[in-house]
Amino acid sequence: MRPYRRLTPLLALLLIALGAVPAAHAAPDxxxxxxxxxxxxxxxxxxxxxxxxxxxxxxxxxxxxxxxxxxxxxxxxxxxxxxxxxxxxxxxxxxxxLDGTAPPQSQYDEQRLQPGMNYVRMRDGITLAAFVRLPFGKTLADGPFPTVIEYSGYQTAAPNPLVLGAATGLLKARDPLAPANGLVLGAELAPDIGFASVSVQMRGSGCSGGAYDLFDYPTVYDGYDTVETVAAQSWVAGHKVGLVGISYSGISQIAVAGTEPPSLAAIAPMSLTEDLHSTGFPGGIFNTGFADTWLTERQADATPGPDGGQPYVRQLIQRGDQECAANQSLRLQTPSLRQLVADNPERNPEVFDHRSPSTWAPKVRVPVLLTGALQDEQVGPQWTRIIDRFDANPDVWVRMINGAHFDSLGPQILSQWWEFLNIFVADRVPPPSPALEALSTVMYAAITRSPAVRVDSTRLAGSPSVSAARAAFADSPRVEVFYDNGAGAAGAGGLAAPWSLGLEGWPSSRIVPATWHLGAGGALSTEPGAVESISFRPDPAARPAGTLDVVGPSDIPWQPIPPYNWTPLPGDAGIGFTSPVLDHDVVTAGPASLDLQLSSTAPVTDLQATVTEVRPDGRETYVASGYLRSSYRAVDANATELQPIRSYRNPADLSPGFNEARISIDPMAHAFRAGSRIRVTLTAPGGDRTSWRFDTPATNGLVVDTIQLGAGGSALVLPVISGAVAGAPLPACDGLRGQPCRAYAPALNGG
Missing domain, CATH: 2.60.40.10 (Immunoglobulins)
Incomplete structure (x- = not known):
């Protein structure tokens, strides 16, 4: 072999080292x-x-x-x-x-949480940011403490006091290190009234690791791991914890409890939805208002910091929080949340089932205090459909009230929340709490600008034992319905309901479906009239899209008397049907249905039914609405006379002639007084709700819908409580929380 040939490999290596010859690609990491x-x-x-x-x-x-x-x-x-x-x-x-099998107990026992910011390791190695707050003025040496967890994807684990954030928010420069106002129960109220609290940031948000997944299995089982890790701490009383929270942190509780963590004592979810589809697609129509806005905000929150994401993330990374910085590494793997929801109007079970509280509810074994409002402008009032999913659990109590999203933690409910947490989490007789009574008054004024009756923390304080207090609480109705919230002792629009009814379940066995037939001249009567038909031109542009210029989270709907713009039905864009003057109170509690015989010049038409009370003074009070895209009109085998349950599978165009199309009207709890009239209107979706908007195609008044009236025609079915009478006089029209009021104007057909 010639010498120069032997030198060639050495020369090549030398040239590579000097950069004269391109190197081969390095092996990937x-x-x-x-x-x-x-x-x-x-x-x-x-x-x-x-x-x-x-x-x-x-x-x-x-x-x-x-x-x-x-x-x-x-x-x-x-x-x-x-x-x-x-x-x-x-x-x-x-x-x-992994599957849902729990990891070894050592996974939880070896983690130590301290007051302040912590990073809790999940079974898959991801760490979640968790901020620990001890009871006000206490140190670890004063423990152990009754403890609650608030689990959310909002700005949850931010380290500064929430009250500071609220105060600076009034100055339009909110503290970027304060938790979101929606975390008021865990981040502020609980530690101020004697509970330790742990504010846990969902994966893919804030300073937590992982990719955001909209209640997918990793997030659900993170909740299990969090409960067990917190409960293992030496400073947690009885090594048992409760879950608390409203809205986002209310929804999360059901699935977490459904995984049956052994150290979970009880849950107290407020203002939740029973199914993401029912909020995202009411009646099969995409909710381009609150639902779409919420998804967009969660997508923005999930972008990687410090350039994106939540404000506290940027601050902590800039201050040198290396774990928060490292936890941003999977953020670009967050799916398109809007696409995930918007691409599934037919309610794909693989997408929605495990993400919806109603799926997990039958697996919940711990005590539950479930509360919500019946005109909830954010998640919607259909949350009541989850109640019977808890039927196998004897320790479930439900409190519902007319009003907006925030009203589920009004004073008459918050007093029972205090009792529930003390009995079932702290395992003690509920003591009087001057702090709760004082702080809640400030909270109501700051968040809702509304007056409120005082929270009563003393009702069970004299119980001789925990078992006696538990028995007294358990003796309260399984379902308590608060009526006329806004017309109570707090004044017009204040947080107070003047009366309530106790029911043994939901729907209650006391409910008698009452049928009101739609008839000629806009009549709504208990007996069907002559067979005929009425036509109208549904036009989503005929009225303002909503009663307030609000689509995202806002405290405007929570004000005592919001600046509603609730317009009447214009021209031939809608029809109405009004009953004769009632000679007795008609007290309702439950779901309702508008059963139509419908034909249309369009193969698919979108409809909205709204039930109202026309008062003796000529004014009209909003009660409830329902929606339907006609292609989803088929109901399933579980449908009842009052509730046209549907699967949203196999949509179909309208057939020639009249088609049965039942509109599921949101659950209501309203007393129509003697001297008033019941009214139902039928329009295109929009104009009657605060924050919901609808992806209804423009019709330009060219679509004509026709419904059949009289015998065999269309009818309204209401959930009437047999023998019930209103517990207070007819309230003023303005001031009922969540229920706009307007001057009554007959529709084109006289109703």
Whole structure:
């Protein structure tokens, strides 16, 4: 061999070292793969590299590109061993995709949480930000303490006092390190009234790790792990915890409790939805108002910090919180939340079932105090449909009230919340709490600008034992309905209901479906009239889209008398039907149905039915609404006379002639007084709700809908409580919370 040939490899190496010859591509960094609950993720891989996920049989079950943060995630996987990622053909470590089986107790026992910011390790290695607050003025040496957890994806684990955030918010420069106002129960009220609280940030949000997943399995089982980790702390009384919260942190409680963590004592969810589809697609129509706004905000919150995400994330990363910074690595793997929901109007069970509280409710074994409002402008009032899902649990109490989203923690309900937490979480006789009574008054004024009656913390304080207090609480009605909220002792629009009714369940056995037939001349009568028909031109542009210029979270609907713009039915864009003057009170409590015989010049038409009370003084009070896209008119085998339950599968155009189309009207609890009249109107969706908007196509008045009247025609079915009478006189029209008032104007057909 010639000498120069032997020198060539050495020369090549020298030239490469000097940079004169391009080097071969370096092997990609395969990062570290890890299994989650029905998911798998990789972190620390080469950005931009092609990546595949292999199962134990070497089948490719996911593929894509590593994002710029070095991560990739695959969802909806079958649990099992032998998974591994392959990055640019290079195989990584093997791991297991998890199921709901709990990890060893050591997972929880070895973690130590201290007052202030903590990072709690989940079973899949992700850590969640959790801020611990001890009872006001206490240290760990004063423990153990009764403890509650608030679990949410809002700005939850932010470290500063919530009250400071609220105060600076009034100055239009809210403290970026304060929790969101929606966390008032856990972040502020609980520690001020003697409970330790842990504010836990959902994965994929704030300073927590992982990718946001909209109540998917990883988030649900994070709740289990969080409960068990917190309960294992030496400062937690009895090593048992409760779950509290309103709205987001109300929804999360049902699924977490449904996983049956052994250290969970009780839950107290407020203002939740029973199914994400019913809020996202009321009647099968996409909610472009609050639901769409909420999804958009969650998507923004899930972007990686410090350039995006929640305000406290930016602040903490800039201050050197390295774990918060590292926990942003999977944020680019958050799915398109709006697409996830908007692409499933037919309620794909694989998308919605496990994300909806109603699926988990039958698995909840701990005591439950469930509260909500019946004109909830955010998640909607259909939350009551979850109540009978708890039928196998004897320790469930429900409190409902007319009003807006916030009203589920009004003073008459908050007093029972105090009793419930003391009995079932703290395991003690509820003591009088001057702090609760004082702080709640300030809270109501600050958040709702509304006066309120004082919270009563003394009702069970004289009980001789915890068992006696528990028995007294358990003796209260399973369902208590507060009527005429806004017309009580707090004054017009204040947080107070002058009367309530106790029911044994929901729907109550006391309910008698009452049928009112739609007739000629806009008549609504208990006997059907002559067979005929009436037509109208549903036009979503005929009225303002909502009664307030609000679509996202806002405290405007919570004011004592919001500046409603509730307009009457214009021209031929809607029809109305009004009963004769009532000679007795008609007290309702439950779902309702408008059963139509419908034809249309369009193959699909969107409709809204609204029930109101026309008062003797010529004014009209809003009660409830319902919606239907006619292609989803088919009901399933579980439908009842009062509740046209539907699966939203297999949509179909209207057939020629009249079609049965039942509109499910949101649950109501309203007393129509003697001397008033009952009214139902039929329009295109919109104009009668505060924050909901509807993806109804423009009709320009060209679509003509016709309904059949009289015998065999259309009818309204109301849930009337047999023999019940109103517990207070007819209230003023203005001031009923969540229920706009307007001057009554007959529709074009006289009703």
């Amino acid at each position: 395969t990062g570290t793969g890890q299994g989650s609950v029905t998911a798998a993720y990789i972190r620390g891989a080469t950005p931009g590299a092609g990546v595949e996920l292999l199962d134990a049989n070497e089948r490719i079950v996911g593929r894509g590109s590593v994002d710029r943060l070095g991560s990739f995630l695959v969802r909806d996987l079958r649990p099992g061993d032998g998974y591994r990622f392959r990055v640019e053909g290079v195989r990584g470590n093997s791991f297991r995709v």
